[in-house]
Amino acid sequence: MTATRREAPHHNKLTCYIDYHCRRPECVERYTQQNRARRLAHANGTWDKLIDAEPVRQHLLALHAAGISIYRVASLTGMDYKGVRIYTQHGYKNSEPRRRRITPEVAARILAIKAEDVGPSKVDATGSRRRVQALAAIGWPGETVAVRAGLHPRHISTLLQQPTILASTAQGIADAYDDLRYRSARRNRVSKRVATRTRNRAAAKRWPPPKYWDESGAIDDPHFTPEYKLTQAEILAEEARWLMDIGGLTRTQAAERLGKDRSYIDRVLGPEYEAAA
Known part of the structure; x- marks a missing residue:
């Protein structure tokens, strides 16, 4: 079962059009202009080909040595964490090697980040929280993940309840995630009882x-709502809530938009959800 993306976090890059299927007129025009410029450059023989990624890697x-993590760079450039990480090391699967070529546009975005202008900062904690939870799903307790991330094991649960965390902390958790996600907890000194309880x-x-x-490719996206193991009724209820809370529709209008009877929407939402006209 796959979840659907909703509203893009911003509308100043091609991300909203490509990843979120945004069709605002100004976003469509931005995408159209980019494609037009690319086709014209191809026709004129001036299209920038891939360039050496070693300067970007360095x-x-x-x-990173100055305290600006890859996670922080991804946040500042509006890129996916994996899309930046791949230029410094192999992908999540060892079969995906480190990229040694890069587009001039991406290189320029990364090289524009200057340590003296940025400084260590805080980032959204969504991706870090999801990484710890994902590792728990395969048997890794939060305390073990914390130690691997260089954190105090007793602070992990409190830390991940916060909306933002230090970029360096997010980087440590991301590194621990990359290291543990393909390892068996049982084969790495986690007892059967603890691993089972965690799962x-x-x-x-x-x-x-x-x-x-x-x-899904959306582990760091706070606007993405996972639908892992949700029933069809639960998914429908979530869609109805979103239409009413964010879209401003009444319950009857939401039912019509979803192609369902109002009575069915009432049932899936349940009595605990305040009724709307």
Whole structure:
């Protein structure tokens, strides 16, 4: 079961059109102009081909040494964390090698980040929280993840309840996630009792495992609502709530938009959800 993206976090890059299927007139025009410029450059023989990514790699390593994590760079450039990480090391699967070529546009965005202008900062905690939960789904307790991330094991649960965390902390959790997601907890000194208890707790809370996030590609997207192991009724209820809370529709209008009877929407929402006309 796949979840649907809703509103893009911003409308100043092609991301909203490509990843979120945004069709605002100004976003469509931005995409059209980019395609027109690309076709014209191809026709004129001036299209920029891929260039050597080594300067970008060295820049990322220098930023990391100055306390600016790859996670922070991704946040500042509006890029996906994996899309930046791949220029410094292999992908999540060892079969995906480190990229040694890069487009001039992406290189320019990364090279524009200067340590003296940015400085370490805080980032949204959504991706970090989801990584810890995904590891729990395959048996890794939060305390073990915390130690691997360089954190105090007793602080992990409190830390991940916060809306933002230090970029360096997010980087540590992302590194631990990359390291543990293909390892067996049982074969790495996690007792059977603890691993089973951790998996059961994750299952009860319906925390998606790493495989789910690989397929969705949205582990760092706070606007993405996972639908892991939700029933069709639960998904419909979520859609109805979104239409009413964000879209401003009444319950009757939401039912019509979803192609369902008002009585069915009433049932899936349940009595705890305040009725709308």
